[in-house]
Amino acid sequence: xxxxxxxxxxxxxxxxxxxxxxxxxxxxxxxxxxxxxxxxxxxxxxxxxxxxxxxxxxxxxxxxxxxxxxxxxxxxxxxxxxxxxxxxxxxxxxxxxxxxxxxxxxxxxxxxxxxxxxxxxxxxxxxxxxxxxxxxxxxxxxxxxxxxxxxxxxxxxxxxxxxxxxxxxxxxxxxxxxxxxxxxxxxxxxxxxxxxxxxxx
Numbered sequence: 001x002x003x004x005x006x007x008x009x010x011x012x013x014x015x016x017x018x019x020x021x022x023x024x025x026x027x028x029x030x031x032x033x034x035x036x037x038x039x040x041x042x043x044x045x046x047x048x049x050x051x052x053x054x055x056x057x058x059x060x061x062x063x064x065x066x067x068x069x070x071x072x073x074x075x076x077x078x079x080x081x082x083x084x085x086x087x088x089x090x091x092x093x094x095x096x097x098x099x100x101x102x103x104x105x106x107x108x109x110x111x112x113x114x115x116x117x118x119x120x121x122x123x124x125x126x127x128x129x130x131x132x133x134x135x136x137x138x139x140x141x142x143x144x145x146x147x148x149x150x151x152x153x154x155x156x157x158x159x160x161x162x163x164x165x166x167x168x169x170x171x172x173x174x175x176x177x178x179x180x181x182x183x184x185x186x187x188x189x190x191x192x193x194x195x196x197x198x199x200x201x
Contacts, residue, residue, distance in 0.1 A: 004055060011035060011046055012055050016068060020078065021112050021137070023105045025066040077101040080114045080132060090115075090148070090155065090190045100132075100197075107194040112137040114197065115148060115157070122146070122157055125172035127196055133157060134195035139188075146193035151179065152186050157193065 004012065014034060018026045026034070032043040047066065050056045059065030081090055082097040090113075097116075104110040111134035120129055125146065127133060133148070141147045141160040149156055149169055158169035158179065167187060169179040181187045 004050075004053065008046070008050055008053075008055070012050060015056070015066060017112060017137070019066075019068065020104045021110050023103075023110060025064040025068075027063050078104055078111055078114045078134070080116060082116060090150070102197070107134050107136070109136045109194060111135060111194055112191065117157060121171040121173050121176040122159075123173045125159070127157065127172070127193070128198070130198075132197040132199065133193050134197065135191040136194045137191045141189050141192055148190040148193065150186075150188040150190055151181065155190065160189075 011031070015026060015031070018030070018034070028040045028043045028047070031037070031047070032040050035043075037043045037046070047056065047058060051058045057067040059067060077099045079099050080097050081095050100114065102111075102114075104112070113135055114132040115135050117127055117129060117131045117133050122128075127146070133146075135148050143161060145160050147158060147160045147169070149158060149160075151169075156169065156179070158171060161168040161170055165183055167181040169181065171178065
C-alpha cells in the first residue's frame with residue numbers, strides 16, 4: 001500500500017477515472033480546474049509528490065505525460081463494482097472487486113466502471129442477473145436512458161422517464177412495478193448504462 005494523504009488519494013483517483021473516461025491522461029490545467037488548485041504550478045507540485053511516492057510516473061515534455069502503475073504493461077481496463085454500501089459513493093475503493101482488461105472506449109460514451117447486476121427487473125432489455133453493466137458516470141439522464149440510480153440506501157438499474165413533476169424508474173419486466181420518485185425524495189443518478197457484458201457465454 002502506498003502511503004498517501006487523503007488529498008493525494010483524491011488526486012490519484014481522479015486521474016485514474018479521467019484517464020479511463022477519456023482514454024488519455026489529463027493535462028495539468030484540467031487537473032487544476034477539476035480539483036480547485038489555484039494554479040497549474042500547484043497541480044504540478046502535487047503530481048511530483050505522487051511521482052516521488054511511486055504512485056505515478058511523469059513523462060517529461062508531454063502535456064499529458066502522467067502514467068499510472070501498470071499502464072506500460074497494458075494493465076488498463078474497467079473496475080467491477082460489487083455490493084454498494086448505504087450512503088457511500090459507488091466508486092468507493094472498498095467496492096471495487098476486480099479489474100477487467102476491457103478498453104473503456106469500446107463503449108459510447110466511454111465507460112467508467114462495470115456494475116454487477118442483481119435481479120431480473122431489466123430482463124427484457126437484455127440485462128440479466130449476474131451481467132456486468134458498463135456505466136458512464138453522469139449526474140443526469142435523458143428520457144429513455146438506462147440509469148444506475150441511488151434511492152436512499154439502495155442502488156437500482158432502471159429506465160429513466162420524467163412524467164409531469166415526478167421521475168419514473170421503469171423496469172423492463174412485467175413482473176416488476178415502476179418506482180415513482182416525487183419531488184423531495186432522495187434520488188441520485190450515478191450514471192447511464194452504455195453496454196452489457198456477459199462473461200463465460
